[in-house]
Structures are given as structure tokens and as C-alpha cells.
Amino acid sequence: MKAIVFHQHGDPSVLHYTEVLEPHLRHNEVLIHVHACALNHLDLWVRHGIPGVPIPLPHIPGSDVAGVVAQVGPEVTTVHVGQKVVLSPGVTCGKCPACLSGNDNRCRDFTNLGYMVDGGCAEYVRCPEMNCMPYPENLDWAHAAAVPLVFLTAWHMLINRAQLLPGEEVLVLAAGSGVGSAAIQIAKFFGARVIATAGNDEKLAKAKQIGADEVIHHGIMPIDKEVRRLTHNRGVDVVLEHVGTATWDASVKSLAPCGRLVTCGCTTGYDAKLDLRFLFTRQLSVLGSYMGTKNELRTVLKLVAEGRLRPIVDKVWPLHDCITAHQYLEKSKHFGKIVLTVP
Numbered sequence: 240m241k242a243i244v245f246h247q248h249g250d251p252s253v254l255h256y257t258e259v260l261e262p263h264l265r266h267n268e269v270l271i272h273v274h275a276c277a278l279n280h281l282d283l284w285v286r287h288g289i290p291g292v293p294i295p296l297p298h299i300p301g302s303d304v305a306g307v308v309a310q311v312g313p314e315v316t317t318v319h320v321g322q323k324v325v326l327s328p329g330v331t332c333g334k335c336p337a338c339l340s341g342n343d344n345r346c347r348d349f350t351n352l353g354y355m356v357d358g359g360c361a362e363y364v365r366c367p368e369m370n371c372m373p374y375p376e377n378l379d380w381a382h383a384a385a386v387p388l389v390f391l392t393a394w395h396m397l398i399n400r401a402q403l404l405p406g407e408e409v410l411v412l413a414a415g416s417g418v419g420s421a422a423i424q425i426a427k428f429f430g431a432r433v434i435a436t437a438g439n440d441e442k443l444a445k446a447k448q449i450g451a452d453e454v455i456h457h458g459i460m461p462i463d464k465e466v467r468r469l470t471h472n473r474g475v476d477v478v479l480e481h482v483g484t485a486t487w488d489a490s491v492k493s494l495a496p497c498g499r500l501v502t503c504g505c506t507t508g509y510d511a512k513l514d515l516r517f518l519f520t521r522q523l524s525v526l527g528s529y530m531g532t533k534n535e536l537r538t539v540l541k542l543v544a545e546g547r548l549r550p551i552v553d554k555v556w557p558l559h560d561c562i563t564a565h566q567y568l569e570k571s572k573h574f575g576k577i578v579l580t581v582p
């Protein structure tokens with residue numbers, strides 16, 4: 240089969256569009272004929288190499304897959320050949336207390352497609368049967384592939400970790416990112432007031448189009464000062480962080496008393512300071528969040544199928560243009576998802 244493969248970590252030039260063997264199925268696994276695979280920042284980290292994470296080489300990246308079941312292992316009972324599916328990116332053991340309690344993103348064996356196992360930037364990908372999710376028939380392949388990782392991440396952050404309530408105020412950083420564009424919609428769906436940030440006027444206008452009540456140009460205005468102005472000096476109840484070092488201080492300063500800062504990433508760096516005096520006197524919470532559960536993804540996909548949450552796709556390239564797509568993602572010019580399609 241054709242696939243994007245890298246044999247060593249590095250810049251986008253390490254990605255090769257080449258011929259590899261089709262994956263060999265285990266008894267409880269399915270083979271998916273990939274029609275579209277969306278990119279995430281995770282793809283960039285995996286390609287660069289992550290200290291302490293021995294990613295198996297050669298490696299096929301790609302976590303967000305939409306496609307058709309092409310083959311099923313002998314123990315598979317819940318999906319059939321020819322069925323359209325969206326894949327849950329999280330691969331877990333399915334047997335441990337975390338998995339059995341429905342908190343599968345706490346599984347000690349948790350990994351993502353395209354992370355410690357081969358992913359979907361290929362004609363075929365294998366995954367456990369339980370990763371097959373109902374396909375939202377209102378969407379084409381590219382939009383369906385744009386849903387799982389970012390909507391699941393944003394949902395788990397806002398609803399599970401930060402326990403967002405109707406009427407609360409939320410600051411969403413980097414509205415143009417996949418997580419940002421998903422978070423704006425989820426927060427609005429739950430009846431929150433959303434303040435979103437972005438680095439240019441075009442992105443700010445798009446953030447408003449998808450539901451942001453207020454926007455902040457983070458290149459012109461200090462985020463925390465603008466948040467204070469927009470909230471009559473109160474601050475926001477929840478900050479959705481995924482930017483890291485560049486925005487951390489402003490994020491903490493933007494919190495109202497008893498505010499919750501929830502973070503799922505650090506694209507600009509992982510060093511952060513926290514003034515403990517603010518933490519206890521203002522009764523703040525700092526929450527880590529990682530992916531989400533399969534059940535949460537089912538809920539998200541239901542809302543997507545009903546048109547109540549909408550994946551935002553910026554650009555679509557054919558699989559063989561993966562290098563161009565990685566370069567484009569690294570420039571952060573996008574609003575929404577970048578998707579590769581497999582002809």
C-alpha cells in the first residue's frame with residue numbers, strides 16, 4: 240500500500256510517500272481503507288521526535304481517520320466490511336480498571352493512532368474494533384476526519400475537567416487552531432460566553448462567525464488586560480490553554496476568583512511559572528487534560544451528525560502532498576483543520 244513513512248526524526252523532508260506492506264490484523268482488529276486523515280500538532284511532535292518517547296521507526300503518522308472497513312479479524316462482531324467509520328484516535332487495552340470504568344483515556348497503555356503505533360497517513364490502517372465510531376453521514380470524508388482528536392480534546396477539557404456551567408465565561412486561546420475552533424463551539428453549545436484570541440483580523444472574524452462573543456488580537460492587545468476589560472474586571476471562569484509558555488502568565492491573570500485553567504498542550508514551550516499567592520488567595524484550579532474517552536467521542540459525533548457542532552476544515556491536500564501540509568501547519572496560518580485525502 241501507499242503510505243507516508245519516516246525513518247528518522249526531523250523536518251518535513253523526512254516524510255516519504257512510498258510503498259509499504261499492508262498491516263497484519265490481530266483477532267480483535269479491523270483494517271480500515273482510509274479516505275481522509277486530518278493532521279494535528281501531535282503529528283509535528285511525532286515527526287520531530289519527543290525526548291523520552293521511543294516512537295517505533297519506521298513510522299506512519301496520522302491520528303484522525305475516516306474511512307471504510309476493508310477487513311475484520313475473526314473475533315470482530317460489531318462492525319462489518321463496507322461500513323463507513325470514523326476512528327477514535329485513542330488506542331487502549333480495553334481490560335484495565337480505567338478502561339472498564341469508561342475512563343479509557345486514563346489507561347496506562349493509552350496511545351494514539353500515529354503515535355506509538357502506525358497511523359492513518361496511508362491507504363490502510365489497522366485498529367481495535369472498539370475504535371470504530373458511527374460515521375456522521377452529513378459530512379464528507381475530509382470533514383469527518385477533522386472531528387475526532389480536537390473535538391474530543393476540547394470536550395474533555397471543558398466538560399469533564401473544567402466542569403463548565405451555563406452562563407460562565409470562557410477564554411479560548413488560538414481560535415484558529417483545531418482545538419480552539421472546536422472549543423468555541425462546545426462552550427457556546429453549553430451556554431457560555433466565549434472570548435477568543437487570534438493573531439490576525441481574518442482569524443478574529445472567523446472566530447466570531449463560529450460563535451465567539453468577543454475576540455482579542457493577541458498581537459496587538461495584552462490578553463489578560465483585554466479579558467479584564469471585557470469582563471468588567473472580573474476575569475473568566477475557565478481558560479482553555481494549549482499554547483504554553485507564550486500565553487501562560489496572561490492565562491493565569493485572566494482567571495476570575497475560583498477560575499479553572501485547563502491545559503492540553505504547550506505548542507510554544509513547556510516552562511511555566513505560577514505565583515502560589517494568586518493560586519490560593521484567588522482559589523484557582525490548574526487542570527491537566529489529555530484526549531478524552533470513547534464515550535465522549537460518541538456524544539461529540541452525535542452532535543456533529545445533528546449539525547450542532549461543525550468541524551472547520553482549512554485546507555485539503557492529497558496524501559502525497561504530506562510535506563506541504565506539514566509545512567503549512569507549522570506556519571500557523573490556518574483556521575481549522577488540515578486534512579489529507581487518500582484517492
Ligand SMILES: [Zn+2]
Pocket residue numbers: 331332333334335336337338339343346347348
Ligand atoms: Zn486500559
